[in-house]
Amino acid sequence: MKPTDDELANALQTAEGMRERGEDPDNLAKVLLYLHRRDEMLERVLDHLELFLRFGLPVDEHMKLVRLVEEAKIQEAREEGTDPGKLGL
Numbered sequence: 001m002k003p004t005d006d007e008l009a010n011a012l013q014t015a016e017g018m019r020e021r022g023e024d025p026d027n028l029a030k031v032l033l034y035l036h037r038r039d040e041m042l043e044r045v046l047d048h049l050e051l052f053l054r055f056g057l058p059v060d061e062h063m064k065l066v067r068l069v070e071e072a073k074i075q076e077a078r079e080e081g082t083d084p085g086k087l088g089l
Helices: 005-021 028-054 059-080
Strands: none
Touching: 005 028, 028 059
């Protein structure tokens, strides 16, 4: 059941408002906002991965994938409250 663009925009706006007002007792708004950010990041990775797989081993696409994966890991570490440090990519 994929939401329409309008439904998603409305849900995200409502979630942001709930968080700003401190009206999120079950953390549903927090979870929605987190998963939306994560989904956007993973969509970017998927886009570059498809190009990478389709056209072989172009160096620029490989580097974009490495950077996106590292960015995703850094974002996740920050959200967990840990030091992302050097991730070895």
